[in-house]
Amino acid sequence: MSWRKILDNHTSTGDRLTPEEAVILYRDAPLQSIRRAANARRIQMNGNEEVTYLIDRNINYTNVCTINCQFCSFYRPPGHEENYTQTVEEISQRVKELEQIGGSRILMQGGVNPELGIDFYTDLIKSLRKLHPSIDLDCFSPIEIEGISEVTGISTLDVLEILKGSGMHGLPGGGAEMLVDDVRKNVSPKKGSPANWLKVMAEAQSLGLITSATNVFGFGESIGDRIEHMRRVRKLQDESLSQYGNGFTSFVAWPVQLENNVYGRRNRGRNRLELGAGPSEYLRHIAISRLFFDNIDHIQASWPTMGLSVAQMALLGGADDAGSTMMEENVVSASGTEKISASENELQDVIVRAGFKPRRRNSRYELLETPSPNTNLEDLAAPPPSQF
Ligand code: SF4
Incomplete structure (x- = not known):
């Protein structure tokens, strides 16, 4: 079937895209056509007035x-x-700085x-819960939970239950990268399998923890691999929503960063152009993800890897959330990303200039009281003075 027929059918019926149809759209459809369809879907799911963001660290x-x-x-x-492990006091100091903003x-x-x-983990979570009761603690990733399980001999489900009992609020979706066995074996041979990542996430969702799904792409994988990642996430979301009434709040994708790491050095040269992703490929990925995930409410724009300008364009092609302030970041930034923090003003400015009203949210995507933005779209769009 042609991309045009698939897109027309999907747009008019709202039927779920099959993985095969998504591959054809990803490969063949003009970027503007899928961005337009993704924007229409975003309006259906999240309205057309507001874009959310989170103040976090x-x-x-x-x-x-x-x-x-x-x-x-x-x-x-x-x-x-150069090893470090932060103490409760050091971490608490960082949380205090977050509270101040x-x-x-x-x-x-x-x-x-x-x-x-x-x-170590239970003491840390309990202490932070006590010292900072208003701050949600979204902590660790499935591979860290697997690591704790291996060290302690406690099952991953029990580790999650113990951490939740200590005050953990959510399990972020880090470490998913590409949930495709061959791709994962190539870049992270010692990391838990895609099936393990999905299993730990399912366990977290069964306990009512807040979770999100991530996706790092651009390792030289095929379009089919990218859609396979989305298919596995969508399948788990179907299962978790029907069994537990709890699933991923959002899908967050960004291209791999290739500076300062073995993967970038090893592939520098003839393969280099095929790795990572530029703005148009990233915007295509975001648009396809909005069309594919009929069961995940929110698609996030990733400014730390793509920059605020490209993230702003993502808000007009499927994404409805501008991410978070972060305040500091050491994992992605170690691989070459220079901007690792955004102020609330910057996020609001990006949102207003894209034509939306900025809204603070928490990690459950509940809307919070929001300070008025400094940027005013009406001022920006004012007609030129009459003498010109
Ligand atoms: S991404 Fe880095 S910190 Fe995370 S599991 Fe891999 S090597 Fe460890």
Whole structure:
């Protein structure tokens, strides 16, 4: 079937795209056609007036890791002189700085550190819960949960239950990258399998934890691989929503960063142009994801890797959320991204200039009281003075 017929049919009926249809659209459809369709779908699902954002802080509590992902410039192996693990006091100080700017959650992730037992994690979460009761604690990723399980001999489900009991609010979707066995084996041979990532996420959702689905692409994988990643996420979402009434809040995709890491160095040269993704490929990915995920409410624009201008364009082609302030970030930035923090003003400015009203949210996507933006679209769009 042609891309045009698929898109016309999908637009008029709203029928779910099959993976085969999504591959044809991704490969053949003009960018503007899928962006227009994705924008229409975003309006159906989220309206056309507001774009949300989150005031949060990333905290990377340890850089010790045994997984050695080839695209990662952040981790250091056990025994390395640059190792660090932050104390409760150091982390609490960072949370205080977040509280001072009106933040509502921390996203705390780190390496798979074999030196840390379950007590480290429960003490940390309990202390932060007590010291900062208004801040949501979205912490760790499925591979860290697997690591804790291996070190302690406690099942991943029980680890999650213990952490939830200590005050953990959500399990962020880090470490998904590409949920396709061959691609994952090539870039992260020691990382848990795609099936494991999905299993730990399903367990988190069964416990009512807040979760999101991520996707790093641009490892040289095929379009079919990219759609296979989305298919697996969509399938789990169907299952979790029907079984637990709880699933991924959002889908967040960004291209792999290739500076300062083994993967970038190894592939520099003849393959280099095929790796990562430029703005148009990223916008295509975002538009296809909006069309494909009829069961995930929110699609996030990723400014840390693509820049605020491209993220702004994503808001007009399927995305309805501008991400978060982050305040600091050490994992993606170690691979070459320079901008690792955005102020609330900057996010609001991007949103207003795209033609939307900015709205603060929390990590459950509940709307919060929002300060008025400094940027006023009416001023920007004012007609030129009469003397001109
Ligand atoms: S991406 Fe995460 S799991 Fe992989 S090496 Fe880096 S810190 Fe470790």
